[in-house]
Amino acid sequence: MPSDDLRDWLAKVDQAGELKKVDGADWNLELTCFIEPTVSRDTTSAYLFDNIKDYPAGYRVAIPRLVTPKQVALTWNLPECTRMELVEAIRQRLPEWEARRAECPPRFVERGPILENVHGRGELDLLEFPVPMCHEPDGGRYIGTEDAVITRDPDTGEVNLGTYRVMVQDRNTVGVFVAPGHGGGIHMRKWHERGQACPVAISVGHHPLIFTVACSNFVGCEYDWAGAIRGAPIEVIKEEVTGLPIPADSEIVIAGWCPPGKQEPEGPYGEWTGYYGMTRQPAPIIEVERIYHRNNPILLGHNTGRPMVGRTQLTKVAMDSALIQNELIRHGIPGVKGVWTSDAGLTALVAVSIKQHYAGHAKRAGLVASQSNVLQIGRYVVVVDDDIDPSNIQDVLWAMCFRSDPERDIDILRRCRTEPLDPLHVPGTPLFTSVAVIDATVPFERLGTFPQKLHVSEDFARAFTQKWKHVIG
Secondary structure, three states: OOOOOHHHHHHHHHHOOOEEEEEOOOOEOHHHHOOOOOOOOOOOOEEEEEOOOOOOOOOEEEEOOOOOHHHHHHHHOOOOOOHHHHHHHHHHHHHHHHHHHHHOOOEEOOOOHHHHEEEOOOOOOHHHOOOOEOOOOOOOOEEEOOOEEEEEOOOOOOEEEEOOEEEEEEOOEEEEEOOOOOHHHHHHHHHHHOOOOEEEEEEEEOOHHHHHHHOOOOOOOHHHHHHHHHOOOOEEEEOOOOOOEEEOOOOEEEEEEEOOOOEEEEOOOOOOOOOOOOOOEEEEEEEEEEEEEOOOOEEEOOOOOOOOOOOOOHHHHHHHHHHHHHHHHHOOOOOEEEEEEEOOOEEEEEEEEEOOOOOOHHHHHHHHHHOOOOOOOOOEEEEEEOOOOOOOHHHHHHHHHHHOOHHHHEEEEEEEEOOOOOOOOOOOOOOEEEEEEEEOOOOHHHOOOOOOOOOOOHHHHHHHHHHHHHHHO
């Protein structure tokens, strides 16, 4: 069973030697610089900050990172393994988790650590917590970056957890940006169409499992999925103002109402694309009526910015890759050996490895992958042979360079969907993009005659490594 709460998770990461504790950092820009690759070369550590400037000891910020197999294993209740083995482990467990969802709905309890401190009207102050200013051009301080925004469908009653950016507007108001089509935004529109305020609760400190299910593309309630993955139901408390279920062991939860017709300027914010994809624009607000927090609370901090190896969250990449691979298999694509959403572009660059069975096999695999529901911003889908590791961008680029002919092997799909954070999207225009499907496999008609690939045999490589390990390490 995975760690029970964020504190237990951090303790286990610390025991594994992958947690750095920092005292005295400034909430203004410094916290996120510890994981900024242009400033820091640390590519593995999770961080826990205390004694933050202007705040009392014990009011902490954690940046989990989720970039190493150890951190992912502790989060997803999986064995520690390589990156592609991780995708396969998740892919194999997805049917089991889905079947177990019905047995693991959230379990309501009367008490939990989140109720240690409850602030009502007249005593609310969102900046009681060391909310970071993440990047110099940001439009404000963001309390929600690895959050779980909890809403309920007014028609069906189904609860949704989504990860959306949440900016502090003032002591008791936040602005929320939700991309079109996401569950939380759909719920808000439904409430507003009725002329009613949408109830919202936002957990901004919790076990990383809650975050990773909130930002994944699951069908059904994310609490059920988290319980199925954890192997036991998530304990929740009925929030007294909105009635929404909040995690009983969260560190900090804010709750209130998103009223119809009320918006305030929000952003910009340095996003996962590595760009400011949107200017400062009006966004829905949450009028906060309750703030809950544990003693010595831990606020979850940011891990956004330009995707790259050592910075991109391995949980997100592995889960998206597993979901796409299962989609391909469900649509009848045979011989799928692996899928990887790139460290360089996340879903904007997807590599699919197949064992070719028939003419047109690679094209069909690429077309199906290009329309996956997982793709937030889909731009390139590259199909490679099964001798190529899709998680190794150098291998993928090598296949593109020497197995694909641009005129013959690149297809452009036009008017595919994208989202407002796409830096190529022009504000005020429809959310379209094009997608290139690149067949970087050996031409099917030349499978038996294509030039032999240069390689070193496994037996010789093993003997060489043993003989020269004192030189090569």
